[in-house]
Amino acid sequence: EIVLTQSPATLSLSPGERATLSCRASQSVVNFLAWYQQKPGQAPRLLIYYGSNRATGVPARFNGSGSGTDFTLTISSLEPEDFAVYYCHQRLSWPGTLGQGTTVEIK
Amino acid sequence: QVQLVQSGAEVKKPGTSVKVSCKASGYTFTTYDITWVRQAPGQGWLEWMGWIRPYNGHTNYAQKFQGRVTMTTDTATNTAYMELRTLRSDDTAVYYCARDSSTTWTDSWGQGTLVTVSS
Numbered sequence: 001e002i003v004l005t006q007s008p009a010t011l012s013l014s015p016g017e018r019a020t021l022s023c024r025a026s027q028s029v030v031n032f033l034a035w036y037q038q039k040p041g042q043a044p045r046l047l048i049y050y051g052s053n054r055a056t057g058v059p060a061r062f063n064g065s066g067s068g069t070d071f072t073l074t075i076s077s078l079e080p081e082d083f084a085v086y087y088c089h090q091r092l093s094w095p096g097t098l099g100q101g102t103t104v105e106i107k
Numbered sequence: 108q109v110q111l112v113q114s115g116a117e118v119k120k121p122g123t124s125v126k127v128s129c130k131a132s133g134y135t136f137t138t139y140d141i142t143w144v145r146q147a148p149g150q151g152w153l154e155w156m157g158w159i160r161p162y163n164g165h166t167n168y169a170q171k172f173q174g175r176v177t178m179t180t181d182t183a184t185n186t187a188y189m190e191l192r193t194l195r196s197d198d199t200a201v202y203y204c205a206r207d208s209s210t211t212w213t214d215s216w217g218q219g220t221l222v223t224v225s226s
Contacts, residue, residue: 034212036153043203043216044144044153055214085151091212095155095169 002026004088006099012107019075021102023088028068032092035064035073039084047086048073078104109133111204111217118223119194126190127220129204136185137162142207143178143189145200148221154200158207159187194224 003026031051036044046055048064061076083106088099114128142158157168159178166178177190202220205213
């Protein structure tokens with residue numbers, strides 16, 4: 001099974017700051033990696049797919065990069081609505097595996 | 108706009124079954140798969156259960172749920188269904204449906220259906 005390790009577990013930042021989230025796979029997932037945002041009581045929201053493709057309606061401040069085993073989600077300037085939990089998910093092999101999540105909290 | 112509207116919360120006893128519906132609108136139902144994902148309350152863990160292709164009814168279930176889950180669709184009403192049988196307390200979760208494709212992945216999600224399994 002492919003294990004995804006996200007870091008850090010928690011990121012404490014202020015609005016306007018840059019957030020950099022990491023997702024590392026135990027073996028190559030090529031570019032079959034997505035990033036999701038989830039807020040309490042809400043369904044997950046797809047942000048990035050195929051490693052770097054922004055989903056429809058996702059603001060340009062969200063950028064995904066990486067391939068193989070190392071991936072990064074960057075939020076260039078945090079807006080108040082961006083404080084949430086972020087998950088990476090690989091779907092190279094069904095049903096895929098999920099990272100344990102990074103919580104981006106207000107400092 | 109694309110919308111997936113799920114059925115309401117359910118309370119079930121252990122050993123029984125639940126069937127959750129997911130009504131799609133705003134797109135051609137048969138051109139996307141429907142994926143089902145669940146999340147235990149208060150837990151961050153999202154669990155991919157399986158998917159169904161409304162175009163031809165083809166399904167692919169995660170090994171963990173094989174034999175206990177059945178996914179179906181009704182193309183006349185643009186509705187997908189997920190039935191989970193022999194419920195246990197650890198099946199208590201919010202169940203989500205999501206529109207899925209190889210080109211746009213799970214880009215739209217239902218609001219979730221809480222299924223509580225309790226004696």
